[in-house]
Structures are given as C-alpha cells and as structure tokens.
Amino acid sequence: MDASPVLQPDEVPVTRIGNGTGPGNSDRQRLETLADISEFLMMHDLPVCPFTLEVAHDIVTGTKPRLAAIAAARETDGLPLTLGWLEEIMHEEATDGGAAQIHSLIVRLEKTIEEFANTACVARTATTDYNSALEAHVGDLETIDTSGNVIEQITTLAHHMLDRTREVARELSRSERETRTLQQQLADARAEAEIDHLTGLPNxxxxxxxxxxxxxxxxxxxxxxxxxxxxxxxxxxxxxxxxxxxxxxxxxxxxxxxxxxxxxxxxxxxxxxxxxxxxxxxxxxxxxxxxxxxxxxxxxxxxxxxxxxxxxxxxxxxxxxxxxxxxxxxxxxxxxxxxxxxxxxxxxxxxxxxxxxxxxxxxxx
CATH class of the missing domain: 3.30.70.270 (Reverse transcriptase/Diguanylate cyclase domain)
Incomplete structure (x- = not known):
C-alpha cells in the first residue's frame, strides 16, 4: 500500500526556486493574484482574453478603486458581471478619462487667457502713464522759452516707451500663440473624447x-x-x-x-x-x-x-x-x-x- 501522506488543500507542494527556501513574498503575492484572477473569471463565467484578464486584475487588486467598488456593488445587488457589462463600464471609464483631459485643457486655456488679459491691462496702463507724462512735458514746453531740458526728458521717455511697447508686444504675441495652441488642443481632445475607438463612429x-x-x-x-x-x-x-x-x-x-x-x-x-x-x-x-x-x-x-x-x-x-x-x-x-x-x-x-x-x-x- 502506498504510504504517501494525503495532502490537504493548504499543503499542496510548491515548486522551490532560488535558494531552495520556497517562493519569496513577491512570488507568493503573484501566485495569489493569479489565483484570485482565475477565480474571478470562473465565478462570473467570463472568457479568458486580454480584455477580461486586465479588468479582472484591476478589480481583484484594487488598481482601479472606482471600478472595484462598482463591481462589488453590482455583486451585492445580485447582478451578473457579464462581458457586455464590463465593456460598458470600461467604456465609461475611458470616457471619464477623456473628460478629465478636456477639463485640464480648459483650466490651462483659462489661465492663458487670464495672463493675456493681464498683459493687455498692463499695456493699457503703460500707455495711459506715457500719455500723461508726455502731456505734462508738452505743457512745460508751452510755458518756457528754452526747452532743451524738456526735450531731453521727452526723448528719454520716448525711448523707454518704445522699449516697453516692444516688450508688451512680445508678451501679447506669446500669449496669443499659446492661446491658439491650447484652443486647438482642446478641440482635438473634445473630438477624441467623442469617438468610439473600436468602430470609428461617434460615441x-x-x-x-x-x-x-x-x-x-x-x-x-x-x-x-x-x-x-x-x-x-x-x-x-x-x-x-x-x-x-x-x-x-x-x-x-x-x-x-x-x-x-x-x-x-x-x-x-x-x-x-x-x-x-x-x-x-x-x-x-x-x-x-x-x-x-x-x-x-x-x-x-x-x-x-x-x-x-x-x-x-x-x-x-x-x-x-x-x-x-x-x-x-x-x-x-x-x-x-x-x-x-x-x-x-x-x-x-x-x-x-x-x-x-x-x-x-x-x-x-
């Protein structure tokens, strides 16, 4: 009679690797994760394919907490986790991701437009200040006989105004370019978020x-x-x-x-x-x-x-x-x-x- 001991479920031998002391923690965790994924697929009668393996991994490991919570709630309600339902949920997850991208672009676009408005405001303020200063000097010219000192001040002011105007123009051009780029990115992201990538049709x-x-x-x-x-x-x-x-x-x-x-x-x-x-x-x-x-x-x-x-x-x-x-x-x-x-x-x-x-x-x- 074979005297080999009967193995209990928790005594199944594990192939030893490395230093001969059995699998390490990371190896054991991978084995447990694989077992959990297999159990998930069998429990819900799902086919084994890259899509279901990825979704099962995300649910059983909690990699995507929101997805795991939705699946758990559906199980609690006694509803099946079918392939069609998983496809629908993952589609919604992808759509939400597209919405987040659009929101991010909108925030950046709003910030750029705000900077553009600030630059324009600075330009208007500078123009007003220069006009006031020039008017004052023109008034001085009308009340004195010699205007050498006033002309020198006006010349200096004019050069300064030209330098500042060129700087403001560069800022306005940069802001305009960034705004146009972000507007195009936003339009592209919106179009991308409204396409069903499997069929190429609108979603x-x-x-x-x-x-x-x-x-x-x-x-x-x-x-x-x-x-x-x-x-x-x-x-x-x-x-x-x-x-x-x-x-x-x-x-x-x-x-x-x-x-x-x-x-x-x-x-x-x-x-x-x-x-x-x-x-x-x-x-x-x-x-x-x-x-x-x-x-x-x-x-x-x-x-x-x-x-x-x-x-x-x-x-x-x-x-x-x-x-x-x-x-x-x-x-x-x-x-x-x-x-x-x-x-x-x-x-x-x-x-x-x-x-x-x-x-x-x-x-x-």
Missing part, C-alpha cells in the same frame, strides 16, 4: 450632443426628425462561438455599413455594446424607415467569414426601431419609443425594422 456622448442640437433646431424650424436604434441580432452567439476579437470585427463591419448613410443630415453613432443609433433630419417616418431597412437588407446580404479560422459567421442581421421624434411630447420620449420598437422587432423574430407609433395609437407598423 454615445457625441450622439447625445448631436441629438439635442438637431431636436432644438428642427423644433424651431418645423423640419421632420427621426431617430432609430439598431441592434445586431444574437451577437452573444457570435462572441461565444468565434471569440471576442472576431466579435469586434463584426461590430466594425456593421458600423462601416451603417456609416455609408452618414451625411450632413444623417448621423450614425455607436450607442454601446452591439447597439447603434441613427439621427435622421429632414426625413419623414416612412422615408427614415425605408433608409434603415435598406441598410438592414445590405448587412443581411453579406456573408462574413472569420479570417482567423476560415469559419463562416453565418448571416449577420439587424433589428431596428424608428420613431418620429416630434410626434412625441419630448426628445426623451421619442428615444424610449424607438427603443421599445427595437425590442418589439426582436420579439417579432429579428431581422426586421419597426416604426414606433405616436402617442394615442396602438400596435406597431
């Missing part, structure tokens, strides 16, 4: 701004305005079967297809996850519906293949809901109506575009 923040602008403008002008939510059907199946990176490629392909509608009166954005939103100005509900349905047909007609495995994705389809914005009491109600129409399209079998009925009507067109 949800950009959509909210655009939607508010279009709503106000068309309400005042009386132009029609429609909004549509589009969602990739059974996207989880694509991720589960082909992997997260392949799913990202599908998202980019759909985004590129939808982006072909974009012009100065049609704006396409990624709303989050596998959902996109389209704002259509100067389009009646029927025309908006036809445009979205045409995009749906074009995407459904494509046959995509996973390039890394040569396995077909199968048919990629969209479901969508379209609403006539001004048929509803306000802009938010119209968004909810379009979203509800999308949900009904899913329930109706997917791969379909439905129009939201205005208040007072029943059923779905």
């Amino acid at each position: 949800r923040r950009a959509f909210e701004t655009r939607y508010s602008q279009e709503y106000a403008a068309t309400r005042d002008s009386g132009e029609p305005l429609c909004v549509a939510f589009c969602d990739i059907d059974e996207f989880k199946r694509i991720n589960d079967k082909h992997g997260h990176e392949a799913g990202d490629r599908v998202l980019r392909t759909v985004a590129q297809s939808l982006a072909t509608m974009s012009n100065d009166k049609c704006h396409v954005a990624r709303h989050g996850g596998e959902e996109f939103v389209v704002v259509l100005r100067d389009k009646m509900i029927e025309d908006a519906w036809a445009l979205i349905d045409e995009a749906r047909e074009a995407i459904a007609a494509r046959r995509l293949i996973n390039r890394s495995t040569d396995v077909p994705f199968g048919q990629i389809t969209l479901s969508a809901g379209v609403a006539d914005v001004h048929a509803f009491p306000d802009a938010r109600e119209a968004l909810r109506a379009a979203d509800n129409a999308l949900l009904q399209a899913k329930e109706a079998g997917r791969n379909i575009v439905l129009k939201a009925n205005s208040p007072g009507k029943s059923g779905q067109d």
